[in-house]
Amino acid sequence: MINFSGRAILLDVEGTTSAVAYVYDVMFPFASRGLTAYLDANWGSPALAGVREQVANDTEVPAAATDRDTFEQEITRLMDSDVKATGLKQLQGLIWEAGFKSGELVAHVFNDVPPALERWHNAGLDLRVYSSGSIHAQKLFFGHTTAGNLLPQFSGHYDTQIGGKRESESYQRIAQDWKVKPEDILFLSDVVAELDAAREAGMQTGLCMRPGNADVEPGHGHQELVSFDEIS
Known part of the structure; x- marks a missing residue:
């Protein structure tokens, strides 16, 4: 006690x-699967603008803030390496939002x-x-x-x-x-x-x-x- x-x-x-398994086996794959579609639909949104700047700072790749393909490459690299980067975590939260609100994620x-x-x-x-x-x-x-x-x-x-x-x-x-x-x-x-x-x-x-x-x-x-x- x-x-x-x-x-x-x-x-x-x-x-x-x-459970660690829920995060790694359910939430992370959900964000990975939804990455391209989310970027296609929201690239110019105010919510994503701040995340793009943060990822550019996290990765020290300035082009990530302005170039969509570079941004997606850096996010994929961070995801694959399970880096605890602030920008990545912010983006994952944005992608998870739709899943939680729809009931697909619980x-x-x-x-x-x-x-x-x-x-x-x-x-x-x-x-x-x-x-x-x-x-x-x-x-x-x-x-x-x-x-x-x-x-x-x-x-x-x-x-x-x-x-x-x-x-x-x-x-x-x-x-x-x-x-x-x-x-x-x-x-x-x-x-x-x-x-x-x-x-x-x-x-x-x-x-x-x-x-x-x-x-x-x-x-x-x-x-x-x-x-x-x-x-x-």
């Missing part, structure tokens, strides 16, 4: 609230997650999400889950625009934005390097050992849990 007496819980998504969450979120929320804890997926994608995800709309349980969202998930400064910025002392925040993730960074920033941590998660080396120093029911 993790005995937590702080004020706030910060949650990772894949491997923490949701986000997976582990069975213990919805009751835990409700329990924590009712107890007065402040719940927020920090994921490499864009804030837009996070809201789509938690707004369209197998358990219904879970968005009302959350008061905020963070993505890589605040910093990389393996950098302690990112967690310091989150705490400052949240106006909560780091030691009063519990960060839950399946990635030891992320938890190390959060702990260095002063946060409490919990390592999620969900089905399908990658094996971890012993001696990491983080409390382990297989279910949110293990947090009191």
